Amino acid sequence: PTEPIFMPKGDNNNVAFDVPPALLDNRVNADSGLVNRLGAGEADEHVQVRTIALPDLTVPQLLSREQNFSLFIPLHRQAAGRLIEILMGMRNIDDLVSMSAACRERVNPYLFNYALSVAILHRPDTRNLQVPPLLEAFPDKFVDGAIFNKARRESEIFLSGSRQPLEIPLDYTASDLDIEHRIAYFREDPGINLHHWHWHLVYPFTGPRNIVDKDRRGEIFYYMHQQIIARYNFERLSNKLARVKRLLNWREPIPEGYFPKLDSLVASRVWPSRHSNAVMRDVNRELDQLQVDIADCERWRDRFYDAIHQGSVLMPNGNRELLTEEKGIDVLGNLLEASILSPNMNVYGDLHNMGHVLLGLCHDPDGRNLETFSTIADPATSMRDPVFFRLHAFVDDIFQEHKSTLPRYDVNRLGYNGITVRSVDIETPGAPKNELRTFWKKDDVDLSRGMDFTPRGNVFARFTHLQHTDFVYKIQVENSTNGPKVGTVRIFLAPKFDERGVNMLFRDQRLLFIELDKFTVTLKPKSNMIERRSTDSSLTIPFERTFRNLQLNRPGGGAALDEFNFCGCGWPQHMLIPKGSPEGMPCELFVMISNFDGDKINQNTEGACADAAIFCGIRDKLYPDKRSMGYPFDRMPRDGVNTLQDFLTPNMSVRDVTIKFTNRTVGVQGGEEPNRLT
Ligand code: CUO
Structure with missing residues (x-):
């Protein structure tokens, strides 16, 4: 099929999916944003969904519907990996639609949106469909939380055509007392955050191997993020700020705070803030089945510098694989991110992902306050936080250490006769x-x-x-x-x-x-x-x-x-x-x-x-x-x-x-x- 199934086409806003009762779970009624729920009279077009045997959703349901979802957390990755497998395994489009309808009712909405987006992107029969941009499905990840009450009020009082646009000021997350706020326009730009989310959707670090294993994915992880740091520094210099300092010492207080002012419409929580001079701590959270120490990360970090200086990576069988001029950066990218292509996770761990996790949970490392992670631990929101750039400057520094061991380009490799x-x-x-x-x-x-407005409309x-x-x-x-x-x-x-x-x-x-x-x-x-x-x-x-x-x-x-x-x-x-x-x-x-x-x-x-x-x-x-x-x-x-x-x-x-x-x-x-x- 060449026509979108999950989203409206053209200016037809009203596509209804008629889901057989066997697939519905009437106890839940949250709107994941991927499928429109409309009254019978409102739909311009109906899609009849066939019934299908319900899959075993034990693993995806390890994450409750009310939790926030982050791929950086291994338990959540497992849940996503299983759900992607289920959706990728459907024999045809009809089955995929049925399965999506069934899963949507039963699993965490963020998780569902992610897994279905990955499946749409990678199934041969859905490649030409659109993945709904996250800004449409979950606007709460991109705009000032204060806007939603106003939006609700506007939609209750005025009809669709006469509603006023709601102004989001540039300065809603902080004032200029915080010098980092000078470049909030960059960090909080919806287009930049959408790009980062989409990039991680195209290059997931986990899931079925054939999806993850793309040409030079480790290298592109390095390069895309290196360029983000270069652009961030360019933006800093534009605003008379010094270049970002890499986050080298993970035990020092972090001067940069961040107060995102995003309200989650789905997970029923506001996104946690981090005050300035917060300190990262060992994370041990039963809720997330997550345990990682700063010392783990320090050991992994040291092993990276060892590998780079020795020019080779230790493999599980005890051999060493050379970090070659051509392929070394690709190996390192997968090893450091880490993606499932990492050749030796036991030794080199999961350094970058755990950086996101430790930073994202420093306000509640043992879960005693039942708080979820902050914006740095979700690719859709992580670039909003100044500490993202400190973490990635650190990551980039490791890559640059490797690059500095490589042969330099001589005139022959640069010139063109x-x-x-x-x-x-x-x-x-x-x-x-x-x-x-x-x-x-x-x-x-x-x-x-x-959002679920009544009356509907833009x-x-x-x-x-x-x-x-x-x-x-x-x-x-x-x-x-x-x-x-x-x-x-x-x-x-x-x-x-x-x-x-x-x-x-x-x-x-x-x-x-x-x-x-x-x-x-x-x-x-x-x-x-x-x-x-x-x-x-x-x-x-x-x-x-x-x-x-x-x-x-x-x-x-x-x-x-x-x-x-x-x-x-x-x-x-x-x-x-x-x-x-x-x-x-x-x-x-x-x-x-x-x-x-x-x-x-x-x-x-x-x-x-x-x-x-x-x-x-x-x-x-x-x-x-x-x-x-x-x-x-x-x-x-x-x-x-x-x-x-x-x-x-x-x-x-x-x-x-x-x-x-x-x-x-x-x-x-x-x-x-x-x-x-x-
Ligand atoms: Cu894109 Cu850390 O990899 O955010």
Whole structure:
């Protein structure tokens, strides 16, 4: 089938699933958000669900309906793994629908949503269906909890067409007394959090092995998160904050607190907060069948540094497997995350996942207060918390330790004979040459699918997010050979100065380069002018896809509903460019054209969803670039290279650009609104 089953299609909001009584469990009536519950007269379309023998749900039901769900907790993983198996095991779509209807009634709603989303993404017969974005199913994970009472009131008093959008201020989680709050707009951006959730859906670390075992998944875990840290640091420097400090000592108080102000509509709890200077403690919670000590993590950490310095990993049979230049990072990624592909969990443990758990439970490590985990322990919400970045800076540091042992790229591995990049420029409409422009933009999202309103209809939340003016890269390239040459254009951007305002060494600056785009070109002999639009970036997905059809029923709304699944993974286009500063933040734009012979992967990607391949790969295909992810910045520099200028070969070029934050606020319909003060 090519049509969505679980979600409405087009602007038809009302699909009803007629579930036979045998599958219903009348004792529970919570709305998981995946299947609409409508009165008979409200539905435009009915789907008859057939009955099916109920499965053994003992394992998925280890998690009660009222609990929050986190894959980072091993018991919850087990529950998810079993439910995914059940849903993946259905012979056809009809059985899948029946089983989903039965499971939805009986298991934890978050768990159900997760398992069904993974199954839809990975079953051959549902690949073209949409996974409903989590923002629709569970808006409570993305927006200010205070909005829901207002939304309820609005929906009770006003009919669908006359409801006012409910404004979510940018500043609802803290005030500027907390300096970390300066970059809350980044941490709490719904598009960034949706990307992170979707990435972990595409690359789960647990579940059936054929789902987990994707090409270079350990490496992409490293690279996607490395780039998140680079972007976060870029954003910090934009706001006059120093780069994030890795969380190296797990026994010290953590200065960064976080008060999420999210209310769970499903688990009947508010998300716990963490006050500043909280201390991580050993976790021993019978409720979650979870026991992990800080000392466990310290031992695992030390073993990672041992393995990296010895250049090999200890295997269960006592042999050592080399961390090779090509594959080492992939092995380490799986070992450190850890995914079920970890070759030796006994020795190397579950370091990164347990980091999320220890941080997420530091307010109630033994469960005496019956509190659940905080936002850091759920991939849909973890990036909201400043400590996420401290944890991942630590994780990245381990990967960088490995990278620093690898051979450096010499000129042969960087250059491209006969190809010279003469110049690169950025053109932004209405701005001087080589100036990027950022501003605030307001947009509406519909909360109604994740809430049970009477009367029904849309209720919009209006949030404010960073945006930039679309721009064009213009790249002048000389091909001095006699024939056409194929190359990969790699575009990166980094701050020019560190937090003290002084030039950086290449070895430091390389870690701040954020990848903006990557694409293939054919260069004819002599001179070539490459023009590339920022909206075509292979890093991002367009705004309409981040928020999908959330703007349905709005003037000009109604985005295409196709290919949301894998295609839903991708950095949000509106966050492509960091905020910069009002005076114009000095940056360096780097462009390189590498020899396609060293980049090429032989495969047919026609029709595949590939528009955010840099972070997300291509569904069912090999990662489309043979080089190490992060090339050419993923290694220490060759001898004699101190600065970016020293690093350049003729097929590279650097341009000074500035990012000017214009402090305008553009409304939903495009008009100017009163300025925000910061
Ligand atoms: Cu994405 Cu720790 O892996 O959050």
